[in-house]
Amino acid sequence: MDDLAHVTALLAQAHAGDRAVWGSILDALYPELKKVAHAALRGQNNRRIAEQDLQTTALVHEAWLRLASRAPMQIRDRKHFFALASVVMRQIVCDFARERLAHKRGGALWRQSLEDSVEALDAEQLRHAQRFVDLDSALAELEHIAPRQVRVVECRFFLGLSDAQTADTLNSSVRTVRRDWADARAWLKRAVSV
């Protein structure tokens, strides 16, 4: 926890105008983000840690780049960082899903290739891509009705935080987070039908 307290302190410094501190913050938070990703991936399967590491690196890196490209001033503290990370994750994943679908509709040019590729039109992937796109628009609707639930979905589903971490990030109670999560899932299940 010392590390995290340290990060929060650094953020305060950066916030106060010390831009040089920003690099240290990145260094300190990057492993945090990876830890969260690992936990999410470990959720249901027991893959080797090394392999997880390989898998998560790229995505975390992408999320990181998007976060880092924001002005440091926008990130207030560690909680805020995770809240932003969850939104960024939603953006990355849903953009990716839309890209996939667009690629498919664009008429897949056949190419000599290993072909397990985008052009392979893998049904399972496409179904998931559709799910994410549906989910994204369902969340956009939900935003009008219950924005707090959307934040919970971003933290829990997209970033993979636990309910305790989510409660902490959103300045809420664990019980509220659980209720929001259950309500949101019930609502989204109807929206995501494929």
Place this chain on the structure above:
Amino acid sequence: MTPQSKLEQTTDAISDFLRSGGAWNSPLLKPLLHGAPKLADVQIGELFGPFRLLQRIGQGGMAQVFCAERISDDFHQQVALKILHIPLADDPFIAAQTAILFRRERQILARLEHAGIARLIDGGLNPQGRQWLAMEFIDGTPIDVYVRMQLATPHAICQLMLQAGNAIEYAHSRLAVHRDIKPSNILVKPDGTLKILDFGIASLLDDSVEDDPALSALTRHFASPEQLRGEASTVQSDVYQLGVLMAELLTLSPNWKLENDPEIAAILRRACAESSCERYPNVACFNADLRCWQAHQPISVRQASWRYRAWCLLRRQRVAVTVGAVAAVLLIAAISMFVWQLVHARQRAEQQAIRAESVSNFLVQVFNAASPFVAKGQTPTVNDVLQAGVERLDKDLAQAPEIRGDLYMVIGRVHVTLSQLDQARPLLERSVALGRADTTLAPEKLAARLRMLGVVLQSDFQTQAATMLLVEAEQLLLPLKSAAAQKELIGLRRNLALLKYDAGDLVGAIALQRASVADAIARFGPGDALVARGKANLAQFLANYGKHSEGLSVMKDALETLEHTLGASHPDTMAIRSAYASMLVEGGDLSAGAPLMESSIANALAVTPKTSPMYALQLASRGYLRREQGRLPEAQTDLEAAYQIARALPPADDFVSVTVLSELVELRLAQGQAQAAWPLAQQMLARNQDGHHAIRADLGQRPLLAAKVLIALHRCAEAQAYLQQSETLMRARIAASSRLYGELLALRERCIGLDQKNIGSSDS
């Protein structure tokens, strides 16, 4: 599937999707997780080996594909260059191992030179550590597009399938399994010939990229059931995929309907059978049926199935030579049988465990492909592969004792099938040790490991140690109620009975086997194959105990049971028929035994590769029969042919050459050429040394044979030493087979008789 259950499944899938961290676990993210950013730095014009990237032509979750050209003034060569996204691990050891395996696989691919296979031209690692492959560039159309465009008839499709099948059959003979046959991997060129792409590349990738079909789901539609279960791909997975491909293409053919074509339906059903056992055993058989269908000949689904079964038979009953030592044959047959059963048991229980996600299916596949039965007698660098596998296991799976134990067992089993018992043993010992230490391991699994190790020790005549292991396994299985465990228990007791027999307790062996047969009848009925196998064991014990006629009748009973329940061409039936025939011949009943033995050998010869050890043994077996029949010139032809094969075998297969040599010695004796027999006997003895494989099956019959030759040459003093050696072996290893021991006593007497005669003649 009913619509209702389909709906439920969908709802479940959504709940599963919308769970904590669900986004990370979606297959959609797999390419994203696998390092897309790492690819961004590949530039047009960049060099990979001698190739310059010209243009990107594709990208996927596993590789980017470029059109590239060789930089050379001499000639122009265009290639499809694939840059794999295998992220090399940070750990330099893993990186080095990956590179080694990559290189090895590339060597296999490089050996594929066939008109129907896009050639691997080159491959390597670029300075950034990225692995690349340069493949022949093919200008063609995917087969499904081609079929649709050409409005191909079923016959034209069949012709294309045969082309593809031939190429794949060729690759199988070179140890490469495709694993990912689908329309886009088969290109038809404008001239109508086709090329298969990406041979074995899937397996190459699977080593580093997790091969979880549920996640990758790339070509689920074409994946075989065992692939979907995450098991190793085999030759038969390719058969399955060819079947699915053909079905797919036929549906594109105008006006074609499956129900109007029962023969094609039968062929496809067989090719796509759920259980790989029921499929065509190899692509050649699939092709053969396609050709028959094309030529309007009756398709040979039945015949093919018989061939496969006969092939299975050979795998177990690989030592069917009756050199007077039934017990040795019995023992070795029991081991092979056990191995064979294990292979099948895997489909049920064991594979479930091996399926565990962190197991590298690539390794398992390499092991399986290296088995000489899959590779048709070719075993290139199998030891290297296995050794690399073990090293990898130790490093990579240190944290996963159960999987490690499973894989030690897998590698150990491959060694057993290669008759490399010495290599198998330490691995199986480790597997057992891991199993004993793991309190969460299923008892039947530990029992299987114990049994495997026990059988290996048994074949090394370490009777006591083997017995302890098997008793330990028995204790584990006793409380289990499942039918599988009960069957395993009955099989285990068959091994235990054999051990008693080895330890010299023939009476105990008979009692145990009788009880176990009775038990099997009570649980599974008299018609079960288990009962018949037990009876076959019992019959051979009885015959060796001197109750030859009871043994014969029990064996006959077993045979009839199997013919009735499993059919005459089932491998179990054939194994027991062959044992029965041998018993008849050994008992002197040539008129009944010879035709049976003759036909069983003929069947075996018909399905065995002509340079394999099994072929040599079957020839030796026929040589023996001919000698018994007094057809000495024919016996000589067979044995000489067998000897040619045996001599070309690797030294590890000395069992075959020793067996063939001993038959040759017997033949020379029968021909009255004792002088010519002696050098052969010496050769036989020279190979029959401690530490070699052959001597494991020596129950004293070989020194005995040497003594026989020497006595025929009237060199009794020398013969005595061999007689002594023979007696020691008999006593040490086995409840001396009464037949062998009788022969020993007779030779002793003969020796004494000759000595007296010599003394008499020198006196005069």
